Amino acid sequence: MRYITIALAKGRLARQTMGILEQIGISCAEMEDKDSRKLIFTNDELGFKFFLAKANDVPTYVEYGAADIGIVGKDTIVEEGRNLYEVLDLKLGKCRMCVAGPASARECLNNGSMIRVATKYPKIAKDYFNNIKHQTVEIIKLNGSIELAPIVGLSEVIVDIVETGSTLRENGLEVLEEIMPLSARMVVNRVSMKMEQERIAKLIEDMRKTIS
Numbered sequence: 001m002r003y004i005t006i007a008l009a010k011g012r013l014a015r016q017t018m019g020i021l022e023q024i025g026i027s028c029a030e031m032e033d034k035d036s037r038k039l040i041f042t043n044d045e046l047g048f049k050f051f052l053a054k055a056n057d058v059p060t061y062v063e064y065g066a067a068d069i070g071i072v073g074k075d076t077i078v079e080e081g082r083n084l085y086e087v088l089d090l091k092l093g094k095c096r097m098c099v100a101g102p103a104s105a106r107e108c109l110n111n112g113s114m115i116r117v118a119t120k121y122p123k124i125a126k127d128y129f130n131n132i133k134h135q136t137v138e139i140i141k142l143n144g145s146i147e148l149a150p151i152v153g154l155s156e157v158i159v160d161i162v163e164t165g166s167t168l169r170e171n172g173l174e175v176l177e178e179i180m181p182l183s184a185r186m187v188v189n190r191v192s193m194k195m196e197q198e199r200i201a202k203l204i205e206d207m208r209k210t211i212s
């Protein structure tokens with residue numbers, strides 16, 4: 001039997017996903033050893049391989065077929081724009097992609113003025129301002145702690161993930177516009193979907209039942 005390879009975005013999402021897989025009988029004892037530096041884990045009996053990757057790289061592994069399946073956030077899927085099938089909403093890690101900033105920035109979003117937008121998601125931000133709002137903006141790519149940008153004067157607003165909203169609140173910022181709801185999704189390689197149709201369809205169905 002050919003192994004089905006699943007790429008997981010490392011961190012909390014990977015742990016939660018393994019929890020769901022365990023509930024449908026696909027466990028991986030090796031992966032529970034927290035001190036291990038191993039990158040690939042197998043369930044030889046059922047023919048599954050798992051590996052942990054940086055979230056942004058998960059769609060790449062799946063598009064090229066190095067993984068048949070990936071579990072990763074919708075934010076990463078949209079930002080990476082890879083050629084793959086999105087087949088299931090795991091309803092984990094629910095949050096929103098938003099435009100945020102100080103309340104005073106509301107005006108420059110409404111009058112279409114040229115503003116600077118700091119974000120970890122340049123593609124999502126560019127697409128939203130150019131194609132949805134038809135506002136010309138300058139996108140500044142940052143790698144973390146995005147909330148700093150409007151506070152120190154790097155940008156007027158940010159495009160970032162908002163979960164509880166407490167990071168914004170504690171820094172005197174607020175949600176100004178909502179771009180899209182987010183959660184973890186299962187993505188599948190286009191060829192794998194045909195070659196392993198039966199096993200993948202069963203996996204999707206079993207997971208769907210556990211989630212809802």
Ligand code: PRP
Pocket residue numbers: 143144145146147160161162163164165166167168
């Ligand atoms: C994310 C996001 C916000 C925060 C939102 O950052 O970029 O900063 O979480 O969560 P909240 O609405 O519940 O406060 P993350 O912790 O992933 O780190 P980062 O700053 O390095 O992006």
